[in-house]
């Protein structure tokens with residue numbers, strides 16, 4: 539596929555070091571981490587800070603997975619509201635999970651501050667925009683539950699949301715001031731830089747192809763013929779999970795999320811579109827999300843086709859959504875188009891597995907992994923350092939491959955087409 543068909547708007551920070559495919563680890567490491575995205579790097583950084591020896595191996599380059607490609611919206615919470623989590627997990631674990639979910643955006647902004655990461659960011663909130671009465675009711679319910687727990691959130695009426703977004707078609711919405719936006723490629727590369735400074739080995743172009751256990755120690759082998767030993771292994775491969783651990787890829791449905799970025803907006807338009815710099819997700823079944831970038835472009839994303847894109851036409855549905863929201867952008871050039879993979883689980887929750895002692899896997903970001911994987915990585919590091927499973931916000935669960943997994947993506951694709959039609963009727 540021509541490079542022009544996956545050309546992200548995000549740029550490497552000037553501080554980005556050149557990682558190599560070589561590593562000097564010998565002896566037995568405390569941890570080998572497979573996957574150098576936000577999950578792997580956050581785990582690595584916090585584990586190194588806790589005194590563990592860590593090596594990260596990525597099949598590609600750091601930032602080439604979802605972590606360097608995403609929308610950079612740093613949103614706290616899970617797909618479920620606090621009352622549901624308490625009902626589902628019971629009072630004690632449920633409340634702990636609500637507290638964890640509330641803290642995920644803090645983890646990102648705290649790390650940026652504490653580790654002095656060179657990451658462009660704005661922390662002015664996230665708007666969940668409602669285009670139907672049903673969505674407004676759900677927003678009011680969410681607002682009530684988070685407000686009862688002291689969160690800095692607010693319901694928006696039609697005039698307020700119109701002033702904050704400059705977009706057409708919303709009845710109201712919900713503002714979560716805990717959220718913000720970052721440049722995700724800078725964040726990922728900066729996490730790698732400080733992890734490396736903290737002593738983590740980071741190697742690119744090292745696909746892990748073999749895992750085995752010998753005399754109580756894990757052996758990790760790569761396609762290039764390298765062989766490492768470690769007390770623990772963490773698989774942080776999310777939507778890019780391959781066949782390394784049999785059955786793991788069958789526990790998720792990987793979907794493509796596509797994005798476009800306009801040319802930098804002229805001053806008059808920039809002043810009327812998201813003047814406060816918030817991130818937005820709308821309430822449609824096939825949701826659209828958008829924000830402004832640090833260099834003044836509008837960046838908008840949504841689900842894309844599952845086959846690899848072959849021409850700019852594969853992003854046309856996003857260009858139509860952009861002009862529906864902002865008719866004044868009709869003549870503005872779309873300068874960037876790109877896509878990446880998100881991982882869904884059937885219960886819409888992230889899954890943590892430890893199929894054998896010291897072999898851990900985390901999958902299922904549900905498209906909200908910037909905050910979630912940053913915070914889960916910190917908890918995973920605590921678990922690795924202490925061996926105390928109470929450090930993990932979600933229970934460790936057995937691998938449960940989705941029945942008829944091979945057909946699942948076809949089913950999801952059909953469902954997306956159907957939901958797009960329903961969304962179109964509600965316009």
Ligand SMILES: Cc1cc2nc3c(=O)[nH]c(=O)nc-3n(C[C@H](O)[C@H](O)[C@H](O)COP(=O)(O)OP(=O)(O)OC[C@H]3O[C@@H](n4cnc5c(N)ncnc54)[C@H](O)[C@@H]3O)c2cc1C
Pocket residue numbers: 572573574575576577578595596597598599601602603604605606607608609610611612613744745746747774775776777778779780782795796797839877878879880903904905906907908909910911
């Ligand atoms: C287009 C798009 C937009 C998104 N927007 C947002 C957003 O605005 N906000 C938000 O919170 N979330 C968003 N997400 C989700 C978010 O990007 C992910 O949840 C998050 O980046 C997952 O991080 P990760 O480290 O778990 O996985 P990844 O960053 O995908 O990293 C996994 C890594 O594993 C490596 N790997 C796989 N197999 C092997 C192997 N055998 N050996 C070695 N390495 C291997 C891959 O090369 C890859 O680098 C978006 C995702 C996409 C794709």
